[in-house]
Amino acid sequence: MIYIYNDYGGTHTTALAAAYHLKKIIQSERELTKEEILNVNYFNKLTKKDFGNIIFHGIDENGDPVYTIGRKSSKLVVPAMKNLILLIQSKHQFHEQIIFSNTSPTVPLAMSIGGFFSRGLKIDFIGVPLLVIGAKQCCDNIFRLVENTKQIAQNNKDQVIILENNEYK
Template sequence: MIYIYHDFGGTHTTALAAAYHLNILKPSTRTLTKEEILAVPFFNKLTKQDSGKIIFHGIDDEGHSVYTIGRRSSKLVVPALKDLCQILQNKYPFDEKIIFSNTSPTVPFAMTMGGFFSRGLKIDFIGVPLLVKGAQQCCDNIYQLVKATKKIAKETTDQQFIILENQAYKA
């Protein structure tokens, strides 16, 4: 299987989702620390120029690849990727299941503003504390989203390409 977590910028909730998926972050009843959040690979590191790039994060404990992508405001990126996968599947058959999981519904307002200040305006002294606060607010929602994504991927046998909008995970 190939997991692709996506959202607007591809550097906050997607990075946290990939970290939970790969057990870099462990689920816990306590709040993540600032240091834990900022140590997550790619967290608050990508720029607008990285939009649309599929970023490899690693191989999970079951041998599945985990990627992220920032799609900006385009609702067309994921359907286009699914169509491309279908074209490739028709031309070069493969058995890999591909799961696109939207992390946007987990984004709290603090993270939206933090991303705007830090990534958009390059004002880290305002943006980073907001991003940390937002990550602390939504980390359990992200973990639950990852858990549900894995479960759906395993249980769905009639589809090779799965798009999960995850509307139930609004923070």
């Protein structure tokens, strides 16, 4: 099984999802601290040159790799990747199950604005505090999205699964 979390930039909600998936941050009753959020691997660290790159985050407790990708506004990236994977599976006897999970529905307004200021305009003193506020607002939804992604992956035998996760809007 291969997990690929995806969204517009690949550096905020996807990084948090990978961290939750890999248990690098743990869901609890208390709110994540600013330091915990900013210390998540790749959180607010990717640039324009990283768009479209599949970034490895680690191996989960079941031995499954976890990746992220920033796909910009293209709705075609994930379906194109699915078709490529199905082609490779049919031609080369590659039978690894792959699950794409869209984290975009969890993004709150504060995170969108913060990402624009920090990543787009390079104005971190405005963007980073907004990103932290946004991360605190959406971390419960991201955690639930990750748990749902894992459950669907375990109970579904399709070779490629695409989760849009619109229920988290």
